[in-house]
Amino acid sequence: MELLLLADPSEEKIRSYLSGSKCFVASSGAVVVGACVVQPRGEGTHELMSIAVHPVCQKSGYGTALLKWVIDFFRNSGARQLEVGTGTFGYQLAFYQRHGFRVASIDRGFFVKNYPEPIFQDGIQLFDMLRLTLRYSGNGA
Protein backbone atom coordinates (compact mmCIF):
# COMPACT_ATOMS: atom_id res chain seq x y z
CA MET A 1 0.00 0.00 0.00
CA GLU A 2 2.86 2.39 0.84
CA LEU A 3 4.19 1.89 -2.70
CA LEU A 4 0.80 2.09 -4.42
CA LEU A 5 0.00 5.39 -2.68
CA LEU A 6 2.91 6.94 -4.64
CA ALA A 7 0.92 6.46 -7.84
CA ASP A 8 -2.61 7.10 -6.51
CA PRO A 9 -3.27 9.31 -3.47
CA SER A 10 -6.55 7.57 -2.63
CA GLU A 11 -6.22 4.45 -0.45
CA GLU A 12 -9.97 3.91 -0.87
CA LYS A 13 -9.61 3.79 -4.66
CA ILE A 14 -6.61 1.48 -4.45
CA ARG A 15 -8.51 -0.93 -2.18
CA SER A 16 -11.48 -0.87 -4.57
CA TYR A 17 -9.41 -2.14 -7.51
CA LEU A 18 -7.08 -4.50 -5.63
CA SER A 19 -9.62 -7.29 -5.44
CA GLY A 20 -9.88 -9.02 -8.79
CA SER A 21 -6.50 -7.63 -9.89
CA LYS A 22 -3.11 -9.25 -10.31
CA CYS A 23 -0.29 -7.65 -8.33
CA PHE A 24 3.30 -7.91 -9.55
CA VAL A 25 6.30 -6.82 -7.50
CA ALA A 26 9.93 -6.00 -8.23
CA SER A 27 12.39 -6.95 -5.53
CA SER A 28 16.00 -6.30 -4.74
CA GLY A 29 17.13 -9.31 -2.74
CA ALA A 30 14.34 -9.93 -0.23
CA VAL A 31 13.15 -6.30 -0.31
CA VAL A 32 10.12 -5.32 -2.38
CA VAL A 33 11.01 -2.08 -4.19
CA GLY A 34 8.23 -1.81 -6.77
CA ALA A 35 4.65 -2.88 -7.39
CA CYS A 36 2.23 -2.98 -10.29
CA VAL A 37 -1.50 -3.75 -10.21
CA VAL A 38 -3.36 -4.93 -13.32
CA GLN A 39 -7.09 -5.51 -13.58
CA PRO A 40 -8.89 -7.60 -16.24
CA ARG A 41 -11.36 -5.57 -18.34
CA GLY A 42 -12.75 -8.39 -20.50
CA GLU A 43 -12.31 -9.31 -24.18
CA GLY A 44 -8.53 -9.67 -23.83
CA THR A 45 -8.12 -6.19 -22.38
CA HIS A 46 -6.29 -5.53 -19.09
CA GLU A 47 -5.82 -2.19 -17.35
CA LEU A 48 -2.64 -1.22 -15.58
CA MET A 49 -4.16 0.44 -12.51
CA SER A 50 -0.95 1.41 -10.77
CA ILE A 51 2.82 1.12 -10.98
CA ALA A 52 5.23 2.53 -8.43
CA VAL A 53 8.83 2.19 -7.29
CA HIS A 54 10.09 3.23 -3.85
CA PRO A 55 11.47 6.82 -4.10
CA VAL A 56 15.00 5.87 -3.06
CA CYS A 57 15.09 3.23 -5.82
CA GLN A 58 13.56 5.33 -8.61
CA LYS A 59 15.58 6.07 -11.77
CA SER A 60 17.53 2.83 -11.31
CA GLY A 61 15.69 0.76 -13.89
CA TYR A 62 13.29 -1.11 -11.60
CA GLY A 63 10.18 0.51 -13.09
CA THR A 64 11.27 -0.27 -16.64
CA ALA A 65 12.08 -3.88 -15.72
CA LEU A 66 8.72 -4.29 -13.97
CA LEU A 67 6.72 -2.70 -16.80
CA LYS A 68 8.51 -4.85 -19.42
CA TRP A 69 7.85 -7.98 -17.36
CA VAL A 70 4.15 -7.16 -17.01
CA ILE A 71 3.82 -6.36 -20.75
CA ASP A 72 5.47 -9.69 -21.63
CA PHE A 73 3.35 -11.58 -19.10
CA PHE A 74 0.09 -10.42 -20.70
CA ARG A 75 1.44 -10.87 -24.24
CA ASN A 76 2.34 -14.48 -23.38
CA SER A 77 -1.07 -15.04 -21.79
CA GLY A 78 -2.72 -14.16 -25.13
CA ALA A 79 -4.03 -10.71 -24.19
CA ARG A 80 -5.16 -8.34 -26.95
CA GLN A 81 -4.25 -5.05 -25.30
CA LEU A 82 -3.10 -3.26 -22.15
CA GLU A 83 -4.56 0.09 -21.13
CA VAL A 84 -3.40 2.72 -18.65
CA GLY A 85 -4.68 6.11 -17.54
CA THR A 86 -2.15 8.80 -16.68
CA GLY A 87 -1.78 12.57 -16.42
CA THR A 88 -1.38 14.70 -19.52
CA PHE A 89 2.20 15.74 -18.71
CA GLY A 90 5.28 14.51 -16.87
CA TYR A 91 7.93 11.84 -17.31
CA GLN A 92 5.33 9.06 -16.89
CA LEU A 93 4.00 9.80 -20.38
CA ALA A 94 7.40 9.05 -21.91
CA PHE A 95 7.80 6.04 -19.61
CA TYR A 96 4.70 4.37 -21.06
CA GLN A 97 5.09 5.50 -24.67
CA ARG A 98 8.66 4.20 -24.77
CA HIS A 99 7.16 0.74 -24.28
CA GLY A 100 4.60 1.00 -27.04
CA PHE A 101 1.62 2.66 -25.36
CA ARG A 102 -0.20 5.13 -27.62
CA VAL A 103 -2.71 7.85 -26.78
CA ALA A 104 -6.26 6.56 -27.28
CA SER A 105 -8.45 9.25 -25.70
CA ILE A 106 -8.68 11.96 -23.07
CA ASP A 107 -10.90 11.89 -20.01
CA ARG A 108 -11.40 15.59 -19.38
CA GLY A 109 -11.57 16.63 -15.74
CA PHE A 110 -10.97 13.07 -14.47
CA PHE A 111 -8.71 14.10 -11.59
CA VAL A 112 -11.02 16.83 -10.32
CA LYS A 113 -14.16 14.71 -10.68
CA ASN A 114 -12.70 11.64 -8.95
CA TYR A 115 -10.53 13.02 -6.14
CA PRO A 116 -11.66 15.29 -3.29
CA GLU A 117 -8.34 17.19 -3.14
CA PRO A 118 -6.45 18.79 -6.05
CA ILE A 119 -3.46 16.73 -7.21
CA PHE A 120 -0.24 18.51 -8.22
CA GLN A 121 2.80 17.25 -10.06
CA ASP A 122 5.82 19.50 -10.65
CA GLY A 123 3.71 22.38 -9.31
CA ILE A 124 1.04 21.91 -12.01
CA GLN A 125 -2.46 20.77 -11.15
CA LEU A 126 -3.58 17.55 -12.80
CA PHE A 127 -6.99 17.95 -14.44
CA ASP A 128 -7.31 15.54 -17.35
CA MET A 129 -6.43 11.89 -17.77
CA LEU A 130 -4.88 10.54 -20.96
CA ARG A 131 -5.97 7.02 -21.79
CA LEU A 132 -3.12 5.05 -23.36
CA THR A 133 -3.32 1.67 -25.08
CA LEU A 134 -0.69 -0.88 -26.00
CA ARG A 135 -1.98 -3.23 -28.71
CA TYR A 136 -0.21 -6.57 -28.93
CA SER A 137 -1.00 -7.03 -32.57
CA GLY A 138 -1.32 -4.40 -35.25
CA ASN A 139 0.89 -2.30 -37.44
CA GLY A 140 0.85 0.86 -35.34
CA ALA A 141 -1.65 2.67 -37.58
Ligand SMILES: CC(C)(COP(=O)(O)OP(=O)(O)OC[C@H]1O[C@@H](n2cnc3c(N)ncnc32)[C@H](O)[C@@H]1OP(=O)(O)O)[C@@H](O)C(=O)NCCC(=O)NCCS
Ligand atom coordinates in the same frame (compact mmCIF):
# COMPACT_ATOMS: atom_id res chain seq x y z
C1 LIG B 1 6.97 5.80 -12.81
C2 LIG B 1 7.90 4.92 -11.99
C3 LIG B 1 7.17 3.63 -11.62
C4 LIG B 1 9.12 4.56 -12.85
O1 LIG B 1 9.95 3.71 -12.11
P1 LIG B 1 11.53 3.92 -12.08
O2 LIG B 1 12.15 2.76 -11.38
O3 LIG B 1 11.84 5.27 -11.57
O4 LIG B 1 11.82 3.84 -13.65
P2 LIG B 1 13.20 3.70 -14.38
O5 LIG B 1 14.36 3.83 -13.44
O6 LIG B 1 13.12 2.47 -15.20
O7 LIG B 1 13.19 5.00 -15.30
C5 LIG B 1 12.31 5.15 -16.38
C6 LIG B 1 12.42 6.56 -16.89
O8 LIG B 1 11.68 7.44 -16.04
C7 LIG B 1 12.51 8.50 -15.60
N1 LIG B 1 12.12 8.90 -14.24
C8 LIG B 1 11.86 8.08 -13.20
N2 LIG B 1 11.52 8.82 -12.12
C9 LIG B 1 11.60 10.12 -12.51
C10 LIG B 1 11.34 11.35 -11.87
N3 LIG B 1 10.97 11.41 -10.58
N4 LIG B 1 11.49 12.49 -12.57
C11 LIG B 1 11.87 12.47 -13.87
N5 LIG B 1 12.10 11.31 -14.53
C12 LIG B 1 11.96 10.16 -13.87
C13 LIG B 1 13.89 7.91 -15.62
O9 LIG B 1 14.88 8.92 -15.68
C14 LIG B 1 13.84 7.08 -16.90
O10 LIG B 1 13.98 7.88 -18.04
P3 LIG B 1 15.32 7.80 -18.92
O11 LIG B 1 15.43 6.38 -19.38
O12 LIG B 1 15.07 8.79 -20.03
O13 LIG B 1 16.43 8.17 -18.01
C15 LIG B 1 8.44 5.64 -10.71
O14 LIG B 1 9.14 6.79 -11.09
C16 LIG B 1 7.38 5.98 -9.69
O15 LIG B 1 7.07 5.17 -8.82
N6 LIG B 1 6.80 7.22 -9.77
C17 LIG B 1 5.79 7.65 -8.80
C18 LIG B 1 4.49 6.91 -9.04
C19 LIG B 1 3.93 7.17 -10.42
O16 LIG B 1 3.91 8.29 -10.91
N7 LIG B 1 3.47 6.06 -11.06
C20 LIG B 1 2.86 6.13 -12.38
C21 LIG B 1 1.44 6.60 -12.26
S1 LIG B 1 0.76 6.98 -13.87
